[in-house]
Amino acid sequence: MNILLTGGAGYIGSHTLIELISEHHSVVVVDNLSNSNKESLTRVEQITGVKIPFYEADIRDRDALEVVFSAHNFDCCIHFAGLKAVGDSVTHPWEYYDNNIGGTLVLVDVMRKHGCKNIIFSSSATVYGEPSMIPITEECPKGHCTNPYGWTKWMIEEILTDLHTADVKKDDSNPWNVVLLRYFNPIGAHKSGLIGENPNGIPTNLMPYITQVAVGKLDKLHVYGNDYNTPDGTGVRDYIHVVDLARGHVKALQAIENNCGIAVYNLGTGKGYSVLDVVHAFEEANSVQIPYVIEQRRPGDVGICYSASDKAFIELGWKAHYDIVDMCRDSWKWQKMNPNGYESL
Ligand code: NAD
Ligand code: UFG
Numbered sequence: 401m402n403i404l405l406t407g408g409a410g411y412i413g414s415h416t417l418i419e420l421i422s423e424h425h426s427v428v429v430v431d432n433l434s435n436s437n438k439e440s441l442t443r444v445e446q447i448t449g450v451k452i453p454f455y456e457a458d459i460r461d462r463d464a465l466e467v468v469f470s471a472h473n474f475d476c477c478i479h480f481a482g483l484k485a486v487g488d489s490v491t492h493p494w495e496y497y498d499n500n501i502g503g504t505l506v507l508v509d510v511m512r513k514h515g516c517k518n519i520i521f522s523s524s525a526t527v528y529g530e531p532s533m534i535p536i537t538e539e540c541p542k543g544h545c546t547n548p549y550g551w552t553k554w555m556i557e558e559i560l561t562d563l564h565t566a567d568v569k570k571d572d573s574n575p576w577n578v579v580l581l582r583y584f585n586p587i588g589a590h591k592s593g594l595i596g597e598n599p600n601g602i603p604t605n606l607m608p609y610i611t612q613v614a615v616g617k618l619d620k621l622h623v624y625g626n627d628y629n630t631p632d633g634t635g636v637r638d639y640i641h642v643v644d645l646a647r648g649h650v651k652a653l654q655a656i657e658n659n660c661g662i663a664v665y666n667l668g669t670g671k672g673y674s675v676l677d678v679v680h681a682f683e684e685a686n687s688v689q690i691p692y693v694i695e696q697r698r699p700g701d702v703g704i705c706y707s708a709s710d711k712a713f714i715e716l717g718w719k720a721h722y723d724i725v726d727m728c729r730d731s732w733k734w735q736k737m738n739p740n741g742y743e744s745l
Contacts, residue, residue, distance in 0.1 A: 401425050401426070401475040401476055401653060401656075401657075402425075402426045402428075402472060402473055402474050402475050402476075403420060403425050403426065403427050403428070403474065403475065403476050403477070403478060403653075404427075404428050404429075404430065404468070404472070404474045404476075404477040404478070404516075405417060405420075405427055405428070405429050405430070405477075405478050405480060406430050406431070406459050406477065406478070406479050406480055406481035406503075406507060407430075407431055407436075407479070407480030407481030407482065407522075408427070408429030408430070408431055408441070408452075408454075408478075408480065409429060409431040409433060409436035409437070409438060409440050409441055409454075410431065410435060410436045410440075410480055410481075411436075411586070411596070411597045411598065411642065412480055412522065412583075412586060412642060412645060412646065413429070413431070413436075413478075413480040414436075414440040414441070414443070414444050414595045415589075415590060415595065415642045415643055415645070415646040416478065416480075416645075416646040416649045416650075417429070417441075417444045417448075417452065418444055418447055418448055418590065418595075418646065419643070419646040419647050419649070419650050420649070420650060421444075421448045421450050422448070423650050425650075425653075427452060427453075428452075428453045428454075428455070428468065428472050428474070429441060429452055429453070429454045429455070430454075430455045430457050430459065430464075430465070430468055430481070431454070431455075431456065431457075431481065432456065432457060432458040432459075432481075433456060434458075434483075435483070435484075435600065436598070437598060437741070437742035437743070438454070438456075439742040440595055440598070440742060441454055443594040443595045444595065446594065447590065447592055447594060447595070453472075455467070455468050458503070459481050459503040459504075459506060459507045460498070460499070460502050460503045460506050461506075462506050462509075462510060465506065465507065465510040466510060469510055469511070469513075469514040469516070470514075473516075474511075474514070474516045475516065475518060475656075476516070476518040476519065476520065476653060476656050477507070477511060477516065477518070477519050477520070478519075478520045478522075478649055479504065479507065479519055479520065479521050479522060480522045481503060481507075482499065482500040482503070482522065482552070483495065483496050483499050483500060483549070484549060485549070485604060486526075486547050486549050486550070486604070486700065487547075487604055488549075489547050489548040489549035489550075489552075490547050490548065493548040496548045496549055496552055497548065497551075497552060500549075500552035500553075500556065501552055501555055501556060501559070504521075504556050504559065504560075505559070508559075508560070508563065512563075512576075515574065517567075517574055517575065517576045517577065518576070518577045518656045519560060519576070519577070519578055519579070520579040520581060520649060520652050520653070520656065521556060521557070521560060521578065521579065521580050521581065522581060522583065523553045523556070523557055523580045523581060523582045523583070524550070524553045524582060524583055525582050525583065525584050525585075525638070525666070525668070525705055525707065526545060526549070526550040526553055526554075527542045527543070527545065527550065527553050527554045527557060527582060528540050528541075528542060528543050528582075528705070529542070529543020529544045529545055529546070529550075529702075530543055530544070530702050531543065531702070531704075531705060534704055534705075534706065535670060535706050535707055535708040536666065536705065536706065536707050536708060537666070537707075537708040537710075537711070538582070538664045538665065538666055538711050542554060542557070546699075546700035547700055557580050560576070560578040560580065560662075561578065561580075561662055563576045563578070564576040564577070564578050564661055564662050565662075568661070575659075575661070577655070577656050577659055577660050577661060577663075578660075578661075578662050578663070579652045579655050579656060579660060579663045579664075579665065580662070580663070580664045580665070581648060581649065581652060581665055581667050582664065582665065582666050582667065582707075583640070583645060583667050583668075584637065584638035584639070584640050584666065584667065584668030584669070584705070584706065584707050585605075585606075585637045585638060585639045585640060585668075586639075586640055586641075586642045586645045587605075587606075587607035587639050587640070587641070587642065587727050587731055588607075588641040588642045588643065588722065588726065588727040588730040588731050589642065589730045589731055589733065589734035590642075590643060590730070590734075591643075591730060591733075593730075593733040593734050593736070593737040593738070594734075594737070595734070596730075596731070596734030596735070596738065596741075597642075597731075597734070598738075598741035598742050599741075602618070606637075606675060606678060607639070607678070607727075607731050608731075608735075609621055610678070610679065610682055610690055610731075611731050611732055611734075611735035612735070613690050613691070614682070614686065614688045614690060614732060614735065615735050615736065615739050617739070619691070620690075620691040620692055620693055621679065621690055621691070621692040621693075622692070622693055622695045623675050623676070623679075623692050623693065623694050623695060624675075624695055624696070624697055624698035624701060625694075625695070625696065625697035625698070625701070626694045627697070628697075628703035628704070629703055629704075630674055630703060630704060631674065632674050632676050632677075633674075634674040634675035634676050635674065635675055635701055635702070635703055635704070636672040636673065636674050636703065636704040636705070636706065637672065637673065637705055637706065638668035638669055638670070638671060638672055638673075638705060638706035638707050639669070639673055639678065639724060639727055640667060640668050640669050640720055640727075641720065641721075641722035641726055641727045641730070643722065643730075644667075644669075644720040644721055644722055645667050647718065648665070648667040648712065648716075648718050651712070651716040651717060651718040652665065652716065652718075654716055655715070655716060663715075665711055665712040665715070665716065665718075666707040666708065666709050666711065666712065667707075667709070667712060667718075667720075668706060668707030668709050668720070669706075669707070669709065669720040670706065670707055670708060670709045670710075670720075671706060671724075672704060672705075672706035673724055677724070678724065678728070679692060681724045681725060681728050682728040682731075682732070684725070685725045685728040685729045685732070686728060686729060686732045688732075
Protein backbone atom coordinates (compact mmCIF):
# COMPACT_ATOMS: atom_id res chain seq x y z
CA MET A 401 0.00 0.00 0.00
CA ASN A 402 0.98 3.67 -0.37
CA ILE A 403 1.01 5.03 3.13
CA LEU A 404 1.35 8.49 4.62
CA LEU A 405 2.87 8.59 8.08
CA THR A 406 2.21 11.82 9.93
CA GLY A 407 4.68 12.16 12.78
CA GLY A 408 6.83 9.50 11.12
CA ALA A 409 10.10 10.95 12.43
CA GLY A 410 9.03 10.35 16.04
CA TYR A 411 9.63 7.42 18.36
CA ILE A 412 6.81 5.09 17.32
CA GLY A 413 6.64 6.41 13.75
CA SER A 414 10.30 5.69 13.00
CA HIS A 415 9.98 2.11 14.26
CA THR A 416 6.79 1.63 12.26
CA LEU A 417 8.54 2.85 9.10
CA ILE A 418 10.98 -0.04 9.33
CA GLU A 419 8.25 -2.64 9.75
CA LEU A 420 6.21 -1.19 6.87
CA ILE A 421 9.21 -1.12 4.57
CA SER A 422 10.12 -4.69 5.47
CA GLU A 423 6.60 -5.69 4.36
CA HIS A 424 7.16 -3.82 1.04
CA HIS A 425 4.81 -0.92 1.66
CA SER A 426 5.63 2.50 0.16
CA VAL A 427 5.85 5.24 2.73
CA VAL A 428 5.92 9.03 2.81
CA VAL A 429 6.58 10.98 6.01
CA VAL A 430 5.15 14.33 7.05
CA ASP A 431 6.53 15.75 10.29
CA ASN A 432 7.14 19.27 11.58
CA LEU A 433 10.05 18.01 13.73
CA SER A 434 8.55 19.73 16.78
CA ASN A 435 9.46 16.71 18.90
CA SER A 436 11.86 14.79 16.69
CA ASN A 437 15.03 14.97 14.70
CA LYS A 438 15.44 14.29 11.00
CA GLU A 439 18.36 12.06 11.92
CA SER A 440 15.83 9.38 12.91
CA LEU A 441 14.84 9.12 9.24
CA THR A 442 18.47 8.97 8.13
CA ARG A 443 18.95 6.08 10.55
CA VAL A 444 15.84 4.31 9.24
CA GLU A 445 17.28 4.70 5.74
CA GLN A 446 20.55 3.22 7.00
CA ILE A 447 18.71 0.22 8.53
CA THR A 448 16.39 -0.45 5.59
CA GLY A 449 18.47 0.75 2.63
CA VAL A 450 15.37 2.59 1.38
CA LYS A 451 15.15 6.33 0.74
CA ILE A 452 12.20 7.86 2.59
CA PRO A 453 10.29 10.72 0.96
CA PHE A 454 10.01 13.37 3.69
CA TYR A 455 8.05 16.62 3.92
CA GLU A 456 8.89 18.92 6.81
CA ALA A 457 5.40 20.28 7.34
CA ASP A 458 2.81 20.90 10.00
CA ILE A 459 -0.43 18.97 9.58
CA ARG A 460 -2.34 22.15 10.48
CA ASP A 461 -0.91 23.72 7.31
CA ARG A 462 -3.56 22.92 4.71
CA ASP A 463 -1.51 24.24 1.78
CA ALA A 464 1.46 22.09 2.74
CA LEU A 465 -0.76 19.00 2.97
CA GLU A 466 -2.27 19.83 -0.43
CA VAL A 467 1.23 19.73 -1.90
CA VAL A 468 1.85 16.29 -0.35
CA PHE A 469 -1.50 14.83 -1.42
CA SER A 470 -1.15 16.23 -4.93
CA ALA A 471 2.21 14.49 -5.33
CA HIS A 472 1.14 11.05 -4.00
CA ASN A 473 -1.84 8.73 -4.17
CA PHE A 474 -2.27 7.39 -0.67
CA ASP A 475 -4.23 4.28 0.23
CA CYS A 476 -4.03 4.96 3.94
CA CYS A 477 -2.71 7.40 6.52
CA ILE A 478 -1.15 6.26 9.79
CA HIS A 479 -1.61 9.29 11.97
CA PHE A 480 1.04 9.58 14.69
CA ALA A 481 1.50 13.36 14.65
CA GLY A 482 0.58 14.90 17.96
CA LEU A 483 1.88 16.38 21.16
CA LYS A 484 2.06 13.75 23.89
CA ALA A 485 3.41 15.08 27.20
CA VAL A 486 0.72 14.69 29.84
CA GLY A 487 2.04 17.34 32.28
CA ASP A 488 2.77 19.83 29.49
CA SER A 489 -0.81 19.45 28.28
CA VAL A 490 -2.06 20.61 31.67
CA THR A 491 -0.03 23.83 31.44
CA HIS A 492 -0.60 24.33 27.68
CA PRO A 493 -4.10 22.99 26.98
CA TRP A 494 -4.80 25.32 24.03
CA GLU A 495 -1.63 24.15 22.28
CA TYR A 496 -2.67 20.51 22.73
CA TYR A 497 -6.22 21.00 21.48
CA ASP A 498 -4.99 23.12 18.58
CA ASN A 499 -2.19 20.78 17.53
CA ASN A 500 -3.83 17.42 18.09
CA ILE A 501 -7.47 18.12 17.30
CA GLY A 502 -6.93 21.08 14.94
CA GLY A 503 -4.25 19.12 13.09
CA THR A 504 -6.43 16.05 12.74
CA LEU A 505 -9.35 18.11 11.40
CA VAL A 506 -7.20 19.64 8.66
CA LEU A 507 -5.62 16.27 7.87
CA VAL A 508 -8.90 14.36 7.45
CA ASP A 509 -10.40 17.19 5.40
CA VAL A 510 -7.50 17.13 2.94
CA MET A 511 -7.60 13.32 2.93
CA ARG A 512 -11.28 13.15 1.99
CA LYS A 513 -10.84 15.78 -0.72
CA HIS A 514 -8.22 13.54 -2.27
CA GLY A 515 -10.37 10.41 -1.91
CA CYS A 516 -8.23 8.78 0.80
CA LYS A 517 -10.60 7.79 3.59
CA ASN A 518 -8.55 5.18 5.41
CA ILE A 519 -6.88 6.13 8.66
CA ILE A 520 -5.10 4.36 11.50
CA PHE A 521 -4.98 6.57 14.57
CA SER A 522 -2.54 6.52 17.51
CA SER A 523 -4.87 6.47 20.45
CA SER A 524 -4.01 5.55 23.98
CA ALA A 525 -5.06 3.50 26.98
CA THR A 526 -5.50 6.90 28.59
CA VAL A 527 -9.01 7.06 27.03
CA TYR A 528 -10.12 4.41 29.55
CA GLY A 529 -9.44 6.87 32.41
CA GLU A 530 -9.66 4.98 35.72
CA PRO A 531 -10.52 1.68 34.02
CA SER A 532 -13.72 -0.01 35.10
CA MET A 533 -12.25 -3.47 34.40
CA ILE A 534 -8.83 -5.13 34.59
CA PRO A 535 -7.58 -6.46 32.26
CA ILE A 536 -8.99 -3.75 30.01
CA THR A 537 -10.87 -5.04 26.99
CA GLU A 538 -11.99 -2.82 24.12
CA GLU A 539 -15.51 -3.15 25.57
CA CYS A 540 -14.43 -1.21 28.64
CA PRO A 541 -16.23 2.14 28.49
CA LYS A 542 -14.12 5.20 27.80
CA GLY A 543 -13.60 7.06 31.05
CA HIS A 544 -12.86 10.48 32.40
CA CYS A 545 -9.42 11.70 31.31
CA THR A 546 -7.30 13.51 33.85
CA ASN A 547 -5.53 15.85 31.43
CA PRO A 548 -6.02 17.70 28.10
CA TYR A 549 -3.71 15.30 26.24
CA GLY A 550 -5.99 12.41 27.17
CA TRP A 551 -9.06 14.38 26.11
CA THR A 552 -7.52 15.04 22.68
CA LYS A 553 -7.24 11.27 22.14
CA TRP A 554 -10.75 10.75 23.49
CA MET A 555 -12.22 13.42 21.21
CA ILE A 556 -10.30 12.46 18.08
CA GLU A 557 -11.67 8.92 18.49
CA GLU A 558 -15.17 10.45 18.53
CA ILE A 559 -14.49 12.68 15.53
CA LEU A 560 -13.20 9.82 13.38
CA THR A 561 -16.08 7.58 14.46
CA ASP A 562 -18.60 10.28 13.54
CA LEU A 563 -17.06 10.66 10.07
CA HIS A 564 -17.54 6.96 9.45
CA THR A 565 -21.07 6.93 10.88
CA ALA A 566 -22.15 9.87 8.72
CA ASP A 567 -20.88 8.12 5.58
CA VAL A 568 -22.80 4.96 6.43
CA LYS A 569 -25.99 6.94 7.06
CA LYS A 570 -25.78 8.66 3.69
CA ASP A 571 -24.84 5.42 1.92
CA ASP A 572 -21.52 6.83 0.74
CA SER A 573 -19.92 4.47 -1.75
CA ASN A 574 -16.46 5.21 -0.26
CA PRO A 575 -16.99 5.37 3.50
CA TRP A 576 -14.24 6.06 6.02
CA ASN A 577 -12.38 3.10 7.46
CA VAL A 578 -10.95 3.98 10.83
CA VAL A 579 -8.69 1.88 13.04
CA LEU A 580 -8.26 3.21 16.55
CA LEU A 581 -5.16 1.68 18.14
CA ARG A 582 -5.06 2.15 21.88
CA TYR A 583 -1.42 1.84 22.88
CA PHE A 584 -0.44 0.81 26.36
CA ASN A 585 3.12 1.74 27.43
CA PRO A 586 5.62 1.55 24.58
CA ILE A 587 9.28 1.19 25.60
CA GLY A 588 12.35 -0.45 24.05
CA ALA A 589 14.08 0.35 20.81
CA HIS A 590 15.11 -1.20 17.51
CA LYS A 591 17.65 -3.98 18.05
CA SER A 592 20.28 -2.09 16.05
CA GLY A 593 20.41 0.59 18.77
CA LEU A 594 20.26 3.19 15.99
CA ILE A 595 16.78 4.52 16.72
CA GLY A 596 14.91 4.92 19.98
CA GLU A 597 13.02 7.29 22.22
CA ASN A 598 14.55 10.78 22.30
CA PRO A 599 12.75 12.85 24.94
CA ASN A 600 13.38 16.57 25.25
CA GLY A 601 14.76 17.63 28.62
CA ILE A 602 14.20 15.54 31.73
CA PRO A 603 12.06 12.51 30.84
CA THR A 604 8.63 12.19 32.41
CA ASN A 605 8.11 8.55 31.41
CA LEU A 606 9.55 5.68 33.40
CA MET A 607 11.89 3.91 30.97
CA PRO A 608 13.72 6.93 29.58
CA TYR A 609 14.16 8.14 33.15
CA ILE A 610 15.66 4.77 34.14
CA THR A 611 18.05 4.72 31.18
CA GLN A 612 19.22 8.25 31.99
CA VAL A 613 19.92 7.17 35.56
CA ALA A 614 21.80 4.16 34.21
CA VAL A 615 23.92 6.30 31.88
CA GLY A 616 24.69 8.75 34.71
CA LYS A 617 22.76 11.78 33.46
CA LEU A 618 20.32 11.62 36.39
CA ASP A 619 21.28 10.47 39.87
CA LYS A 620 18.25 8.47 40.97
CA LEU A 621 14.78 7.41 39.98
CA HIS A 622 11.79 8.89 41.83
CA VAL A 623 9.16 6.19 42.25
CA TYR A 624 5.75 7.83 42.41
CA GLY A 625 3.92 6.07 45.20
CA ASN A 626 4.22 2.67 46.90
CA ASP A 627 0.76 2.63 48.43
CA TYR A 628 -1.31 1.49 45.46
CA ASN A 629 -3.32 -1.69 45.72
CA THR A 630 -0.71 -3.68 43.79
CA PRO A 631 1.62 -6.52 44.90
CA ASP A 632 4.50 -4.15 45.84
CA GLY A 633 2.44 -0.95 46.12
CA THR A 634 3.94 0.71 43.02
CA GLY A 635 1.96 1.46 39.86
CA VAL A 636 1.38 -1.38 37.39
CA ARG A 637 1.48 -0.87 33.61
CA ASP A 638 1.41 -2.92 30.44
CA TYR A 639 4.80 -2.22 28.85
CA ILE A 640 5.05 -3.16 25.21
CA HIS A 641 8.15 -3.30 23.01
CA VAL A 642 7.96 -0.52 20.42
CA VAL A 643 8.82 -2.99 17.64
CA ASP A 644 5.83 -5.15 18.60
CA LEU A 645 3.71 -2.02 18.64
CA ALA A 646 5.05 -1.02 15.21
CA ARG A 647 4.11 -4.45 13.82
CA GLY A 648 0.60 -3.92 15.15
CA HIS A 649 0.24 -1.08 12.64
CA VAL A 650 1.26 -3.34 9.76
CA LYS A 651 -1.39 -5.84 10.88
CA ALA A 652 -3.97 -3.07 11.24
CA LEU A 653 -3.63 -2.42 7.51
CA GLN A 654 -5.45 -5.73 7.03
CA ALA A 655 -8.48 -4.28 8.78
CA ILE A 656 -8.36 -1.31 6.41
CA GLU A 657 -8.07 -3.65 3.41
CA ASN A 658 -11.10 -5.56 4.68
CA ASN A 659 -13.15 -2.33 4.88
CA CYS A 660 -13.44 -2.56 8.64
CA GLY A 661 -15.55 0.57 9.11
CA ILE A 662 -14.65 1.37 12.70
CA ALA A 663 -12.27 -1.00 14.45
CA VAL A 664 -10.74 -0.54 17.89
CA TYR A 665 -7.78 -2.55 19.16
CA ASN A 666 -5.74 -2.50 22.31
CA LEU A 667 -2.03 -2.87 21.62
CA GLY A 668 -0.52 -4.24 24.80
CA THR A 669 1.00 -7.49 26.04
CA GLY A 670 -1.76 -8.35 28.51
CA LYS A 671 0.81 -8.41 31.34
CA GLY A 672 1.23 -5.87 34.10
CA TYR A 673 4.57 -4.93 35.66
CA SER A 674 5.06 -2.63 38.63
CA VAL A 675 7.59 0.19 38.67
CA LEU A 676 9.86 -1.89 40.89
CA ASP A 677 9.44 -4.94 38.60
CA VAL A 678 10.75 -2.79 35.75
CA VAL A 679 13.64 -1.45 37.84
CA HIS A 680 14.67 -4.97 38.84
CA ALA A 681 14.25 -6.36 35.32
CA PHE A 682 16.42 -3.52 34.00
CA GLU A 683 19.11 -4.16 36.62
CA GLU A 684 19.19 -7.88 35.87
CA ALA A 685 19.05 -7.56 32.08
CA ASN A 686 21.85 -5.00 31.94
CA SER A 687 23.92 -5.60 35.09
CA VAL A 688 23.56 -1.99 36.23
CA GLN A 689 22.17 -0.53 39.45
CA ILE A 690 19.25 1.90 39.45
CA PRO A 691 19.13 3.83 42.73
CA TYR A 692 15.63 5.01 43.58
CA VAL A 693 13.62 6.83 46.22
CA ILE A 694 9.92 6.50 46.95
CA GLU A 695 7.92 9.70 46.50
CA GLN A 696 4.27 10.74 46.79
CA ARG A 697 1.87 9.52 44.13
CA ARG A 698 1.96 11.53 40.89
CA PRO A 699 -1.35 13.39 40.44
CA GLY A 700 -3.49 11.88 37.69
CA ASP A 701 -1.84 8.42 37.78
CA VAL A 702 -3.97 5.29 37.99
CA GLY A 703 -2.76 2.35 40.11
CA ILE A 704 -3.21 -0.47 37.61
CA CYS A 705 -3.55 -0.41 33.84
CA TYR A 706 -3.05 -3.43 31.62
CA SER A 707 -4.75 -4.74 28.56
CA ALA A 708 -6.62 -7.74 27.34
CA SER A 709 -5.04 -8.02 23.90
CA ASP A 710 -6.97 -11.04 22.57
CA LYS A 711 -9.04 -9.03 20.10
CA ALA A 712 -6.02 -7.95 18.06
CA PHE A 713 -4.84 -11.56 18.04
CA ILE A 714 -8.18 -13.06 17.03
CA GLU A 715 -8.98 -10.49 14.35
CA LEU A 716 -5.54 -9.42 13.10
CA GLY A 717 -3.29 -12.30 14.14
CA TRP A 718 -1.17 -9.81 16.10
CA LYS A 719 0.40 -10.38 19.45
CA ALA A 720 3.45 -9.07 21.24
CA HIS A 721 6.56 -11.27 21.10
CA TYR A 722 9.14 -9.41 23.15
CA ASP A 723 9.25 -9.66 26.93
CA ILE A 724 10.24 -7.18 29.62
CA VAL A 725 13.89 -8.33 29.53
CA ASP A 726 14.06 -7.64 25.77
CA MET A 727 12.50 -4.22 26.36
CA CYS A 728 15.02 -3.34 29.09
CA ARG A 729 17.98 -4.61 27.07
CA ASP A 730 17.01 -2.72 23.90
CA SER A 731 16.19 0.52 25.74
CA TRP A 732 19.62 0.39 27.35
CA LYS A 733 21.43 -0.40 24.10
CA TRP A 734 19.86 2.68 22.45
CA GLN A 735 20.73 4.92 25.41
CA LYS A 736 24.30 3.62 25.66
CA MET A 737 24.94 4.05 21.94
CA ASN A 738 23.27 7.50 21.95
CA PRO A 739 23.77 9.08 25.39
CA ASN A 740 22.39 12.38 24.10
CA GLY A 741 19.84 10.90 21.74
CA TYR A 742 20.10 12.12 18.16
CA GLU A 743 21.89 15.25 19.37
CA SER A 744 25.07 13.30 20.18
CA LEU A 745 26.36 13.50 16.59
P1 NAD B 1 6.79 11.50 19.27
O1 NAD B 1 6.66 12.85 19.87
O2 NAD B 1 8.12 10.86 19.27
O3 NAD B 1 6.24 11.52 17.76
C1 NAD B 1 5.21 12.38 17.35
C2 NAD B 1 5.72 13.09 16.10
O4 NAD B 1 4.70 13.98 15.63
C3 NAD B 1 6.97 13.93 16.36
O5 NAD B 1 7.95 13.57 15.40
C4 NAD B 1 6.51 15.37 16.17
O6 NAD B 1 7.52 16.18 15.65
C5 NAD B 1 5.34 15.19 15.22
N1 NAD B 1 4.32 16.24 15.27
C6 NAD B 1 3.68 16.73 16.37
N2 NAD B 1 2.79 17.65 16.00
C7 NAD B 1 2.86 17.76 14.65
C8 NAD B 1 2.17 18.56 13.69
N3 NAD B 1 1.25 19.46 14.06
N4 NAD B 1 2.49 18.39 12.39
C9 NAD B 1 3.42 17.50 12.01
N5 NAD B 1 4.09 16.71 12.87
C10 NAD B 1 3.80 16.85 14.18
O7 NAD B 1 5.71 10.57 20.00
P2 NAD B 1 5.49 9.00 19.90
O8 NAD B 1 5.81 8.41 21.22
O9 NAD B 1 6.15 8.45 18.68
O10 NAD B 1 3.91 8.97 19.75
C11 NAD B 1 3.28 8.88 18.48
C12 NAD B 1 1.78 8.98 18.71
O11 NAD B 1 1.37 7.95 19.59
C13 NAD B 1 1.34 10.30 19.34
O12 NAD B 1 0.11 10.69 18.76
C14 NAD B 1 1.15 9.92 20.80
O13 NAD B 1 0.20 10.76 21.44
C15 NAD B 1 0.63 8.50 20.67
N6 NAD B 1 0.85 7.70 21.88
C16 NAD B 1 2.12 7.61 22.41
C17 NAD B 1 2.33 6.89 23.58
C18 NAD B 1 3.70 6.80 24.19
O14 NAD B 1 3.80 6.45 25.38
N7 NAD B 1 4.79 7.07 23.47
C19 NAD B 1 1.25 6.24 24.21
C20 NAD B 1 -0.02 6.33 23.64
C21 NAD B 1 -0.20 7.07 22.46
N1 UFG C 1 6.86 6.51 37.17
C1 UFG C 1 7.69 6.67 38.24
N2 UFG C 1 8.74 7.54 38.11
C2 UFG C 1 8.98 8.24 36.96
C3 UFG C 1 8.11 8.06 35.87
C4 UFG C 1 7.05 7.19 36.01
O1 UFG C 1 7.51 6.08 39.29
O2 UFG C 1 9.95 9.03 36.91
C5 UFG C 1 5.75 5.55 37.28
C6 UFG C 1 4.38 6.18 37.11
O3 UFG C 1 3.90 6.67 38.33
C7 UFG C 1 3.58 5.00 36.57
C8 UFG C 1 4.60 4.22 35.74
O4 UFG C 1 5.87 4.62 36.21
O5 UFG C 1 3.15 4.16 37.63
C9 UFG C 1 4.52 4.52 34.25
O6 UFG C 1 4.57 5.93 34.06
P1 UFG C 1 4.83 6.58 32.62
O7 UFG C 1 4.91 8.06 32.83
O8 UFG C 1 5.99 5.93 31.96
O9 UFG C 1 3.55 6.16 31.78
P2 UFG C 1 2.00 6.44 32.06
O10 UFG C 1 1.35 5.11 32.25
O11 UFG C 1 1.80 7.45 33.09
O12 UFG C 1 1.55 7.11 30.69
C10 UFG C 1 1.91 6.56 29.42
C11 UFG C 1 2.05 7.70 28.42
C12 UFG C 1 0.72 8.35 28.17
C13 UFG C 1 -0.30 7.33 27.80
C14 UFG C 1 -0.37 6.25 28.83
C15 UFG C 1 -1.31 5.15 28.42
O13 UFG C 1 2.94 8.68 28.90
O14 UFG C 1 0.86 9.23 27.07
O15 UFG C 1 0.94 5.67 29.01
O16 UFG C 1 -1.00 4.72 27.15
F1 UFG C 1 -1.51 7.94 27.71
